[in-house]
Amino acid sequence: MGRAERGGDHRGVGRSTWGRAAKLGALALLVIPLTTGCSVDEVLRFGWPVGVTPQAEQMRHLWTSAAVAALVVGVITWGAMFWAIIFHRKRKGGDDVPPRQTQYNLPVEIVFTVIPTIIVAVLFGFTVNVQNFVEKDDPDPAQTIDITGFQWNWDFAYPGSTAPNGQPVHTLGTSETIPLLVLPTGEKIKFVQRSNDVIHSFFVPEFLFKRDVFPDPEVNDQDNTWQVDSIDKEGAFVGRCAELCGSYHSQMNFEVRAISPQLFDRWMTLRKQVNPATGVGYTAGEALAAMNCGQLCTPQAYTTYPFTTDRTQRSASEPPVALPATAGS
Ligand SMILES: [Cu+2]
Numbered sequence: 001m002g003r004a005e006r007g008g009d010h011r012g013v014g015r016s017t018w019g020r021a022a023k024l025g026a027l028a029l030l031v032i033p034l035t036t037g038c039s040v041d042e043v044l045r046f047g048w049p050v051g052v053t054p055q056a057e058q059m060r061h062l063w064t065s066a067a068v069a070a071l072v073v074g075v076i077t078w079g080a081m082f083w084a085i086i087f088h089r090k091r092k093g094g095d096d097v098p099p100r101q102t103q104y105n106l107p108v109e110i111v112f113t114v115i116p117t118i119i120v121a122v123l124f125g126f127t128v129n130v131q132n133f134v135e136k137d138d139p140d141p142a143q144t145i146d147i148t149g150f151q152w153n154w155d156f157a158y159p160g161s162t163a164p165n166g167q168p169v170h171t172l173g174t175s176e177t178i179p180l181l182v183l184p185t186g187e188k189i190k191f192v193q194r195s196n197d198v199i200h201s202f203f204v205p206e207f208l209f210k211r212d213v214f215p216d217p218e219v220n221d222q223d224n225t226w227q228v229d230s231i232d233k234e235g236a237f238v239g240r241c242a243e244l245c246g247s248y249h250s251q252m253n254f255e256v257r258a259i260s261p262q263l264f265d266r267w268m269t270l271r272k273q274v275n276p277a278t279g280v281g282y283t284a285g286e287a288l289a290a291m292n293c294g295q296l297c298t299p300q301a302y303t304t305y306p307f308t309t310d311r312t313q314r315s316a317s318e319p320p321v322a323l324p325a326t327a328g329s
Pocket of ligand 1: 149150241243244252
């Protein structure tokens, strides 16, 4: 079969094959979202978890844009591959003359070097932009939280506030009580981290952000502060230590309790007062319970459980036999 005949055959095969491929592709595009029950938002998320801060949402936009750009490049590349595989395969009865060779074509080589370089540069530019947004520190945040990590729990202090004992209001986690990090929604919050012993990592999955907690951050030249512009959703969000820090690393959990600024102000007012029932300052849990605002005011964590120090216990996430009835510290 000569080249001219192959060309004719090529066009014939092309029309029907491409037509079938296009129909199948359109069908797949229709069937996938319909059968999986995914919304457009979920599809465009490409598996990215739902965050609760503007920082998390910015990272999601970067992820969606990068995934769409990668898919466009992928479709072009797959198209070129399958076009070559289908229309330029060796045919039965064909001559054994190799097709026209096009290597060392300088313009093509230049185009194929410049295009990926531009793609990488654009991705890099957008990534730097989002990173700068996530890492920017406002000089005047509405709230500041001092985080102290230690083997194997957390202490959260609210500098500038004074508890009845004269110390800043703070919430200390123990083996019996998951520490509740109570925060207001809709406000800029600054976190300042430090460890008392080894390196930990402060991680709230819903913030889609974690940062290592270093001992002596100044000596270790660590940027130990970061901020969220706001928490856009009320609720309880589990927090974890994300740096292997010893025996009970996996159980070094806490809970962020995001409540409205009005509730937060009431909570903070209570924490500065003596609880008549105990004769000492309100704990985080007692102050929540006193506000009685429903599930959001549950005095204990409900996204995670206190850990048992029994070394024969083998499950990290199993709740203890009975949850402690007392409010958190
Ligand atoms: Cu840790």
